[in-house]
Amino acid sequence: MRYTRVSVGGRAVWGRVGEEDVELLAESPLEAARRPSYPEAGPTVIGTVPLTTATWLPVVVPPVFYAVGMNYRRHIAHARAVQPTRPEVGYRANNALTGHRAAIVRPAGVRGRFEAEPELVAVIGRTLWHATREEARSAVFGWTIGNDVSARAWQHEDRTFWRSKNSDTFKPMGPWIETDVDALAQTTTLRVNGEVRAAFPTGDMVFDPFDYIVEITRHITMHPGDVLWMGAEATCQIEPGDTVDIEISGIGVLSNTVRGETTERHQQS
Amino acid sequence: MRYTRVSVGGRAVWGRVGEEDVELLAESPLEAARRPSYPEAGPTVIGTVPLTTATWLPVVVPPVFYAVGMNYRRHIAHARAVQPTRPEVGYRANNALTGHRAAIVRPAGVRGRFEAEPELVAVIGRTLWHATREEARSAVFGWTIGNDVSARAWQHEDRTFWRSKNSDTFKPMGPWIETDVDALAQTTTLRVNGEVRAAFPTGDMVFDPFDYIVEITRHITMHPGDVLWMGAEATCQIEPGDTVDIEISGIGVLSNTVRGETTERHQQS
Numbered sequence: 001m002r003y004t005r006v007s008v009g010g011r012a013v014w015g016r017v018g019e020e021d022v023e024l025l026a027e028s029p030l031e032a033a034r035r036p037s038y039p040e041a042g043p044t045v046i047g048t049v050p051l052t053t054a055t056w057l058p059v060v061v062p063p064v065f066y067a068v069g070m071n072y073r074r075h076i077a078h079a080r081a082v083q084p085t086r087p088e089v090g091y092r093a094n095n096a097l098t099g100h101r102a103a104i105v106r107p108a109g110v111r112g113r114f115e116a117e118p119e120l121v122a123v124i125g126r127t128l129w130h131a132t133r134e135e136a137r138s139a140v141f142g143w144t145i146g147n148d149v150s151a152r153a154w155q156h157e158d159r160t161f162w163r164s165k166n167s168d169t170f171k172p173m174g175p176w177i178e179t180d181v182d183a184l185a186q187t188t189t190l191r192v193n194g195e196v197r198a199a200f201p202t203g204d205m206v207f208d209p210f211d212y213i214v215e216i217t218r219h220i221t222m223h224p225g226d227v228l229w230m231g232a233e234a235t236c237q238i239e240p241g242d243t244v245d246i247e248i249s250g251i252g253v254l255s256n257t258v259r260g261e262t263t264e265r266h267q268q269s
Numbered sequence: 270m271r272y273t274r275v276s277v278g279g280r281a282v283w284g285r286v287g288e289e290d291v292e293l294l295a296e297s298p299l300e301a302a303r304r305p306s307y308p309e310a311g312p313t314v315i316g317t318v319p320l321t322t323a324t325w326l327p328v329v330v331p332p333v334f335y336a337v338g339m340n341y342r343r344h345i346a347h348a349r350a351v352q353p354t355r356p357e358v359g360y361r362a363n364n365a366l367t368g369h370r371a372a373i374v375r376p377a378g379v380r381g382r383f384e385a386e387p388e389l390v391a392v393i394g395r396t397l398w399h400a401t402r403e404e405a406r407s408a409v410f411g412w413t414i415g416n417d418v419s420a421r422a423w424q425h426e427d428r429t430f431w432r433s434k435n436s437d438t439f440k441p442m443g444p445w446i447e448t449d450v451d452a453l454a455q456t457t458t459l460r461v462n463g464e465v466r467a468a469f470p471t472g473d474m475v476f477d478p479f480d481y482i483v484e485i486t487r488h489i490t491m492h493p494g495d496v497l498w499m500g501a502e503a504t505c506q507i508e509p510g511d512t513v514d515i516e517i518s519g520i521g522v523l524s525n526t527v528r529g530e531t532t533e534r535h536q537q538s
């Protein structure tokens with residue numbers, strides 16, 4: 001099943017994605033999934049919008065937005081970085097989230113490398129504390145795609161990632177949450193204006209999502225809707241005017257355009 | 270005015286704090302404040318609970334939880350750190366929030382210094398982007414108190430602050446949001462078991478909250494309910510069994526007890 005959120009009359013509504021339409025749902029499938037009757041009954045459908053005209057929102061606004069740094073073997077080798085010996089996590093900020101097909105805005109002050117990072121994202125479906133690996137596995141509601149857009153000069157000159165990775169629109173996430181996929185057996189492909197710029201096995205990680213969830217929940221309660229972004233093996237430069245597509249086989253394609261900052265107020269979602 | 274959230278029948282309800290009771294409100298004052306009729310009408314009162322029996326929740330669950338590091342002149346001098354030349358911000362995670370009078374749980378794995386950090390907190394009341402200093406000033410809905418509990422060994426050995434500052438219960442915030450106070454002209458006092466362990470002028474900062482809001486909103490949209498924790502001049506060790514009080518004159522007292530982790534599931538809020 002594929003779940004997402006779309007904007008209907010300015011309001012965020014959960015939807016189930018079909019071949020031609022998004023079926024609008026009366027409630028969050030993350031809530032519905034916690035009831036004993038799910039998935040037989042499923043959430044009530046209250047309308048539809050065609051895929052072609054849907055306004056896609058970030059698939060969820062997470063209570064906590066976890067992000068993994070150096071986690072792909074070849075990325076670590078390429079960067080001549082030290083391989084992590086335990087799964088450690090960082091954070092991103094919700095203001096930066098934007099949806100499938102929305103614009104990534106490059107701020108006027110950005111100089112140097114401005115890059116896309118194609119990432120697998122786990123969406124948590126249950127409250128978890130001191131999880132075993134099996135509990136971690138069954139607590140993942142589904143999988144989506146993230147683009148960890150990064151302004152490298154700011155990343156190097158700032159004490160934290162606050163503006164290099166968390167400026168508005170720097171975190172596209174979507175197009176939907178896929179609940180039925182072996183997410184670690186897929187291929188991640190990054191395309192700019194249709195040209196392949198990177199492709200790598202989605203699962204070639206030092207620590208997988210379940211390792212992270214086990215480690216995080218030793219000290220931290222995870223909640224339904226929390227997201228865990230899993231890092232990237234490769235990145236590429238993006239420019240205003242570009243269209244950036246991130247495909248993860250078995251999940252879908254997250255597509256966004258890039259534009260330069262104008263004085264005009266940019267779209268929030 | 271003093272606003273807070275309390276737990277009523279297991280649900281979070283906004284309240285207005287009086288001399289003897291918390292008046293329960295039909296809606297968030299952060300929402301009500303955006304209507305033209307506010308503050309004359311104010312939110313509808315739907316009940317009361319006595320102060321003595323109230324179950325205090327974190328005053329807000331922020332869309333984004335901003336935190337300032339080295340920001341007090343004497344703290345920087347004492348740590349022999351380099352004084353920041355611009356206002357840079359980091360993040361904390363909502364899972365770590367807990368309320369006034371709730372327990373701070375010291376995880377079983379913590380070794381070495383386990384400390385309280387008494388902080389002034391600004392609560393944002395409006396959507397802000399490219400704010401002037403005057404807009405920043407008028408966008409602060411009110412002020413509360415935070416305890417940035419920190420496990421120093423983890424802080425030094427980990428790549429990020431994920432467990433050193435974001436383990437469950439490490440971020441008490443409360444007891445309420447005070448809307449009528451000159452927050453930078455107050456005194457912050459840290460007491461353990463009634464004994465004063467630190468006291469400093471709340472406003473002796475390198476960059477004040479409005480400097481931070483102006484800088485953040487150059488790249489980031491801030492939203493109602495966002496919180497900005499302003500750092501501390503001094504910290505002190507805390508142990509299971511201790512009662513930690515942080516007082517900021519003109520705002521109130523945030524009081525929490527400390528206990529060691531047990532195998533039992535600890536209280537979430």
